[in-house]
Every structure is written in structure tokens, then in C-alpha cells.
Amino acid sequence: MMRYMAVVAGLVLAAPAAFAYQVTGPVLDVSPDKIVVEKNKEKWEIARDKDTKVTGDLKKGSRVTIQYRMTATSIEAKDTKSSSKDAKDTKASDSKAAKSSSTSGAMTKAPATTK
Numbered sequence: 738m739m740r741y742m743a744v745v746a747g748l749v750l751a752a753p754a755a756f757a758y759q760v761t762g763p764v765l766d767v768s769p770d771k772i773v774v775e776k777n778k779e780k781w782e783i784a785r786d787k788d789t790k791v792t793g794d795l796k797k798g799s800r801v802t803i804q805y806r807m808t809a810t811s812i813e814a815k816d817t818k819s820s821s822k823d824a825k826d827t828k829a830s831d832s833k834a835a836k837s838s839s840t841s842g843a844m845t846k847a848p849a850t851t852k
Contacts (some may be wrong), residue, residue, distance in 0.1 A: 761802040767795055767833060 760781050766773040772795075773779045785803055795801065 756806055757804055758807065759802055759804050762800065764795070764797050764799045764801055769796060771803070772803065785787060 758811050760774055760783070762774040762776040762781070764772060767773050770786065771782055771784050774783070781803075783803055793799070793801075817847060
């Protein structure tokens with residue numbers, strides 16, 4: 738039972754870390770609402786606020802490791818072009834099938850039989 742509780746506690750504690758990321762590099766710019774860090778010759782601009790925990794002397798040129806999370810603020814789902822094309826193709830073939838089956842007086846030729 739204790740082992741089970743330890744496993745559950747470990748999973749609960751590890752779950753938030755699954756969506757955490759980090760970047761390490763020198764600080765290029767720092768302000769109350771953002772920090773800019775260089776990593777692999779790229780500038781990483783990360784937002785921060787009054788609740789961001791800072792340890793040590795944060796200043797331009799300092800080497801830092803930033804822990805951050807990516808959270809969606811809005812999501813807009815759109816149909817893909819292939820899905821809408823497939824839907825149009827299905828409607829067109831259904832329409833053709835309906836027209837050919839509703840045509841009155843249409844004769845069909847039976848297959849020839851050989852004896």
C-alpha cells in the first residue's frame with residue numbers, strides 16, 4: 738500500500754513537469770515584462786510578470802536558465818482543403834448516382850450468356 742501511495746505521489750508531482758521547458762544562455766535584454774536570451778545564435782524572447790521567481794542577480798550579460806511553459810490562449814480549428822474536396826467529390830458522385838437511378842425509361846443491357 739505504501740509503495741502504491743509513493744507511485745501515485747510521484748506521478749502527481751511529475752505531471753506538471755511534462756509541459757515545462759527550459760532555455761539557457763546569456764541575457765541580451767531584460768525588462769519587467771520580458772527577458773531576451775540568446776541560444777544557438779537565436780534570440781528567445783520570453784514574457785514575464787511580477788510573479789516570475791528570479792534567483793540571483795538578473796542583468797544583461799548574465800548566464801541564465803529559464804524554466805517556462807507553453808499554454809494556448811486561443812485555438813481556431815479549420816477544415817483542411819483535402820477534407821472539403823473529399824466532401825465535394827462525395828456530394829458530386831452522390832448527385833450523379835441519384836440522377837442516373839431516377840431517370841425513367843432507362844434501359845439496361847443484360848450481359849450475354851453463352852452455352
